[in-house]
Structure formats: C-alpha cells, structure tokens
Amino acid sequence: MSGKLFLVPTPIGNLKDMTFRAVEILKESDVVLAEDTRNSGILLKHYEISTPMRSYHMHNEHQATEDIIRQLKDGQIISIITDAGTPGISDPGYLLVKECVANNIVVECLPGATAFVPALVVSGLTNNEFTFVGFLPVKKGRKTKLESLLTEKKTMIFYESPHKIGKTLKDLAENFGADRKASLSREISKKFEETLRGTLTELMEISEKRNLKGEMVLIVEGATH
Template identity: 60%
Template sequence: MSKLYLIPTPIGNLEDITLRALRLLKEVDMILAEDTRTSSKLLKHYDIHTPMQSYHLFNEHKVVEGWVQRIKGGTTVALITDAGTPAISDPGFLLVRACVAEGVAVECLPGATAFVPALVSSGLPNDRFVFEGFLPDKKGRQTRLQFLAEEVRSMIFYVSPHKLLKTLTEFITVFGGERSASLSRELTKLHEETQRGTLEELLEYYKDKNIKGEIVLIVSGNK
C-alpha cells in the first residue's frame, strides 16, 4: 500500500540515523527533500540512489495536492528536511494534513530532533514543557512574549545566531534577567556546546562572540 513516510535525518552527526530510516530511504519511490543539495550529502554518504525532488516552504502550497494524488495513485514517498524531524519548525504539516484528509496512510519514524537533547541536558524541569520554535520576526512577537511571561513550564525556542543577542535582550526585558536558562548550539557537531545560567549571564557570555550554528534556547518557567 502506498504511504507517506516522515523520516527524521541527522541534525549534525551523520551516524544519528536509524537502520529503518536508511532502509526506507532506499525502498521508497521518491524522496521529497527541503533542500536537495543538503540531502544529497546524506544520501551519497549511505549510497542511496532513490530519486529526489524539492519540497520546501516556498513551494509546498503549490505542490501539496499533486503529491497527495500521486501517493493515492500508488507512489510511496519519504519526506525529509535538512535536519531533524519533518514538520517540527520545518515543512511537512501541510502535506500530512492533506494526506490525513484524503485517507492516505502516514507514518512518522522516531529519530533526531534538536530540542529533545537540548531540553534533557539543560538541567531545567522537563516533566512539563512548551515548544515555541521560532518566534515571529515582527508582527505578534511582543504579544507572544508578554503571553509567555506567565508560563510556568520550561519554554523551548529555536533562535537564529544573528538574532541571539536581540532575543536574549528581549527575554531579559520580559522574563527578567535572573530567569534560569540553557543554550545549546551545534548539537551533535564538532563544536557542540551547552551554556547554562541566568539570561543575564548568557547575554554577557555571548555578547562579544562570533555566534554560529543552530541554537536551542531553554528558559525556565515563571515560578
């Protein structure tokens, strides 16, 4: 039976992929990739020659219905993103929703996603947490932050490196500089680091540094 598979890919270290994921990437008829240039490195590393096409934020509205019909017609498809689990702050939700609405089988494999190791290693409470992903750039950003000021669970954010200092400054203004936090960067890669402390301490640590890599920022809830 044709199916849509959501297959997590490594967030850095190429060894962080499951045996089942590798098997399915070889067996499916088509791989939809966020950036075929990025994903081709992974496929080449594991000697996978399955055909691949682009599926990203800028074309998914246009192509989603076509892919649903192709899967209904018998094509087995794997969706991957540049890193991590599809649909978690990446393309995928629209395709999953459309497949579910059309009665198409959808299966998501377990695997890599950046926020879980960042949360677990933060030392902050992880029995209850809220995943915020990327905050809005402009419209709605301050409204969202004010809403989160009273959140009692640990909060998880994805932050671009060039926005880190601005984001930490905003968090200090809204949450208070003494709020505990943990910042993980370049997870699973050669220069992986996790810094823990207050928001003020994190801002002081990073203010004069050349910041690179994807960032997960965990902020403790309001006590």
C-alpha cells in the first residue's frame, strides 16, 4: 500500500504563522524532506517535532527523488518543507510531485504561507488577474524573459533577493517604462515588515539610497496599452 506525500507550507517570517495541522502532519510523518536541514531544524525544535529530516534541495532532488518514490511505495508518510513558504513555488517540490502523480501516489498540499499573496493584496494594484513570474533569470534568458513580458496586461509578481533588487528594478524600468507603477514588500510577517509603493524609478531610487534587507516580493502593474 502506497504512502502519501504532504507539501507543508512553513512560515515566511513569524514562526507563529505555522498552522496546528502543519505541526501535526510533520509530527506524524516518517521523514521530513527539508531544503536546508539546519534552517528547518530551528522550526522543528521550536514546535517539538522530532521526526527525522532528510536534505532535499535543487542540487540533489534529481538523484534523491527515485529513492523517495520507493519509500512512498513502501507505505511511508513523507512531508516536504522548504526554508519558507509553500514547496513548489520557486522552491523544490515540483519534480517530486510530478513523479508521485506518475506513480499514482497520493499528494496533498496543506494551505499556508506563500509570500506573494500578502504582497499582492497590500500592493494597491489590480489583483483579480495576475501573472506569477518568480525569479528572473540572472543572465542567460533574462533579456528574452523581459521582452516576453512587455505586453503582459495582468499584474506581474516577481521574487528577488536583496542584493539583486537594484538591478532588477533598473532592468524593469528600462523595459517597461520608468513610470510603471509597482509595489515592493519585504520582511513579510517580521518585525520590520515594509511595503514601498511608487513607480519603478522611484523604487529604484529608494533601493539605491537604502540598504534594503530581506527577501523581496515585487508587484508590477501590467501594460495599459
């Protein structure tokens, strides 16, 4: 009898955002797949979860997936978590889910933290339709990706790291226009949570003046013509 794979969202900042059910599932699992066992170890210790962890990240997921599928077929209950947010959203998870589906293994994703949802809701930009872009390519394919978004009319959602946000804002302003409206949310659910709103140029100027920290969610207005 096959086991079951749970995708368990974890807090993107405040540890109190963990759900009761998420804690319960992690405690009942045979193993927890973690993107960074050191980082996840802090969370598991906080909630007194003693389930064994196994490293599962973008550098080993192709090699590890076959063995995990075997464990699931043997009846094990396995949960996957990432450093923050919902597995599979710009984080490991997709490949394993794909293989589970191909092998008729039950997969369940718990509702929970995902960084782009609060960022989109507080942006003040249209949120009835949106396109999730995630991280832009760093080099190869970056220009092509930006060009493909030039005529996108839906609100666009980008993820970015603090040391690359300045370049990304500059590239977006040059491609989409300096006056394109945008919203930048950082440190979501943490003590110094902040949302900055304005044009791409205004946000770029703020980024140049300040040493913005924390993972970034950038919401950009879609094309108006």
